[in-house]
Amino acid sequence: MTANLKLYAFFSILWSLLFFAALNWGIADTESRWPAIWTASVVYGIGFSVVGKWLGERDSTKSRINLRGIYMLVSFSISGVIGGFWLALFHPGELWHLLIYTAIATVVVGSIFYRYRNSVKGMKNEELFK
Amino acid sequence: MSLDQYEQKLLDGWEDVFKKGQLTLWIMLALKHGPKHMAEIKAFIDTATNGTLSADDQSMYRALRRYYDAEMINFTQESGKSGPDLKIYKLDKVGAKVLHQFVQRNIVHVFFKPEIQKLLER
Numbered sequence: 056m057t058a059n060l061k062l063y064a065f066f067s068i069l070w071s072l073l074f075f076a077a078l079n080w081g082i083a084d085t086e087s088r089w090p091a092i093w094t095a096s097v098v099y100g101i102g103f104s105v106v107g108k109w110l111g112e113r114d115s116t117k118s119r120i121n122l123r124g125i126y127m128l129v130s131f132s133i134s135g136v137i138g139g140f141w142l143a144l145f146h147p148g149e150l151w152h153l154l155i156y157t158a159i160a161t162v163v164v165g166s167i168f169y170r171y172r173n174s175v176k177g178m179k180n181e182e183l184f185k
Numbered sequence: 186m187s188l189d190q191y192e193q194k195l196l197d198g199w200e201d202v203f204k205k206g207q208l209t210l211w212i213m214l215a216l217k218h219g220p221k222h223m224a225e226i227k228a229f230i231d232t233a234t235n236g237t238l239s240a241d242d243q244s245m246y247r248a249l250r251r252y253y254d255a256e257m258i259n260f261t262q263e264s265g266k267s268g269p270d271l272k273i274y275k276l277d278k279v280g281a282k283v284l285h286q287f288v289q290r291n292i293v294h295v296f297f298k299p300e301i302q303k304l305l306e307r
Contacts, residue, residue: 178251183251183252184206184209
C-alpha cells in the first residue's frame with residue numbers, strides 16, 4: 056500500500072463516518088429529510104472523487120498496480136463496511152440493502168479492472184504511447 | 186518525382202496519421218543514442234526524420250513524464266548554465282529491453298527483409 060493510498064483509506068473512514076452521521080441527522084429531520092439525504096450523498100461522492108483524484112495523481116509510480124482500480128476498491132470497501140455497521144446498528148431491518156450495494160460495487164469496481172486490464176499503471180495504451 | 190496538388194494532399198494526410206504513433210519510437214531512439222535533455226531530444230528527432238516529425242514542448246514533456254511513470258526512462262537533474270535545472274533523460278533498463286524487442290519485431294524483421302528492402306527502394 057502506498058503512503059497516499061493509506062492516507063486515502065484514512066480519509067475514507069473519516070469521510071464515511073461523517074456521512075453516516077449526517078445521514079442519521081438528515082433522516083431524523085422529517086421536514087427536509089430528502090433534500091438533506093440528497094445533499095449529503097452528493098457531497099459524499101464529490102469528496103471521494105476530489106480527494107481520490109488529488110492523492111492518486113500524486114501517488115508513487117513505483118508500484119505496478121492499477122492505482123485507479125485500487126482507489127475505487129478502497130472507497131467502495133470502506134463505505135460498504137461502515138454503511139453495513141450503520142445499518143446493523145440503526146436500521147437492522149434494512150440490512151438487505153447491503154446486498155444491492157455489494158452487487159453495484161462489484162460491477163463498478165469490476166468494470167474498472169476490466170477496462171484497465173491491459174493498462175500500464177492505470178494508463179491506457181493509447182494514453183501512454185500517443 | 187513531383188506531386189500534383191491532389192497527390193500532395195493525399196501524402197500530407199497519410200503522413201499526418203503515420204506520424205502520430207511515432208513519437209514514442211523516436212524519443213526512445215534519441216535516448217538509446219545517449220542521455221539528452223528535452224531540446225537535444227527534439228533536435229535529434231528533427232535531424233533523424235529530416236524535419237518531418239516534430240512535437241511541441243508541452244507534448245514532449247507530457248510524453249517524457251508518461252514514459253518515466255512507466256519506468257521506461259529515467260532522469261537526473263543538472264544545473265543549467267544560465268537558467269533553471271535541466272532534466273537529463275536516459276533510457277532505463279525496462280525501456281531499453283522494450284525498445285529492442287519493438288524494433289526487432291516491427292522494424293528489423295519486417296523492413297530489413299531483402300525482398301521488402303528491394304520493394305521499398307524500387
